[in-house]
Amino acid sequence: MSWLILLLSAVAEAVWATALGESEGFSVLGPTIVFFVFLAISMAGLGWAVRRIPLGTAYAVWVGLGAALTVSYAIATGEEPLSALKVVFLLGIVGAVVGLKLVPHDTPTAERDVDVRD
Numbered sequence: 001m002s003w004l005i006l007l008l009s010a011v012a013e014a015v016w017a018t019a020l021g022e023s024e025g026f027s028v029l030g031p032t033i034v035f036f037v038f039l040a041i042s043m044a045g046l047g048w049a050v051r052r053i054p055l056g057t058a059y060a061v062w063v064g065l066g067a068a069l070t071v072s073y074a075i076a077t078g079e080e081p082l083s084a085l086k087v088v089f090l091l092g093i094v095g096a097v098v099g100l101k102l103v104p105h106d107t108p109t110a111e112r113d114v115d116v117r118d
Contacts, residue, residue, distance in 0.1 A: 002052035003101065006061055009045025012038045013066030018073055042066075054105050061097050068093045 016038035022031035042062075050058045068090050074080040 002049045005045050006049035006053060006058055007065065009042045009049065010062050010065035011069060012042035012045060013062060014069035014073060016042055017066060017070045057100050057103075057105060061100055064093045064097045068097075 016035050019031040019034040019038065022028065023035055024031075026032045026035075046058065046062050049062075053061075071080065071086065071090060075082050075086070080086075
């Protein structure tokens with residue numbers, strides 16, 4: 001469930017990042033509202049996910065997927081040109097995110113059964 005929440009918060013990150021660009025410095029009301037709503041959703045999801053996923057891993061996944069989705073959306077809408085190198089680097093980001101998911105990690109320190117007598 002933590003990974004699903006993290007992925008959804010990364011999508012929310014891409015939404016707020018896109019809305020930030022469309023808000024024209026917070027001078028357009030609609031995108032400004034979308035920005036603040038999705039910023040809150042994204043941060044709350046990231047905060048929830050790091051209860052079970054190590055912070056460094058969760059943050060890298062959140063930023064990486066958010067960035068990849070933001071660029072992909074900009075390409076799909078014609079705001080950014082498509083190039084072979086962009087595709088390669090976007091696939092690299094996604095590959096790195098998948099790799100971070102596949103790497104085993106211990107339970108966060110706060111949840112470990114630690115024997116203080118050791």
